[in-house]
Amino acid sequence: LTSLKQVCNHPALFLKEDAQAAAHGPAARSGKLALLDELLDTLLAEDGSALVFTQYVGMARLITAHLAARAVPVELLHGGTPVAEREHLVDRFQSGETPVLVLSLKAAGTGLNLTRAGHVVHFDRWWNPAVEEQATDRAYRIGQTQPVQVHRLITEGTVEDRIAEMLEAKRALADAILGSGEASLTELTDRELSDLVSLRRSE
Structure with missing residues (x-):
């Protein structure tokens, strides 16, 4: 089941291809990645900010490399990110310096206040909806002054x-x-x- 879910995200994730190499390939290999490009292009044109969640660190790295190759200001936060660097990532996101922040789902569990996000994108679905909602709540902390749109990307027929x-x-x-x-x-x-x-x- 895990392998099938990985294929839904991107064949490179299942095949364990190098994230940098896969990121420079055509987005058409992954319908989700192509849809993410379209979504981010729209919201960035409106000066928006987005959190992009995935449960796979490998996919998070691939998304980050892909967006960076398209000159989209993006950073990655995962479970192995040192505490000091986490704080800098959050500060840069909250200030608008980095409008897109990619996070592994588990890394987003506690202590993050990301109220600048007007959009939350779940690149893949977690088995437990409570974990997914906890991640979404990073954008709903005290101080949020704007509506937040949640996007869940699902590969049809799979x-x-x-x-x-x-x-x-x-x-x-x-x-x-x-x-x-x-x-x-x-x-x-x-x-x-x-x-x-x-x-x-x-x-």
Whole structure:
């Protein structure tokens, strides 16, 4: 499954190609990378800033090298980034000096205040939506004065598409039961209600 998810991101990630070499190849090798280029071109033309999250450090390096080759001001923050350098990266992003910051998902877990970001891009989906939401929250810290748009890139017709559907179904059910109390159960479809109360065989 991990390999399939990597292929959805970029063949070079799965093939373990050198990030610098792969970054200078055509973006057409990855539909996601081509879409990211289009998205960033639009928001940078409007003086916007973006956080780009991926769960793979290798993909983060590839994205960073690709954007740098296109002369997009970008920096990379991952779990191995020293604390002092992390602070400098955050300061440069918050000041607008670096409008695009690429982060590995786990590195974005704690202590980051990135309120300059008007856009959050999830380049790939995490199995646990709570981890993904925690990363998104880096842009929603105290001091945020602008709306934040969240973009999730999904490769259609692949395992990634199925994961997205599964996460959405689970989130909708959780919201229905936990979000608004028992009254929301009346808004479930017959099939959803049946799935909710059906006895399942133990594995």
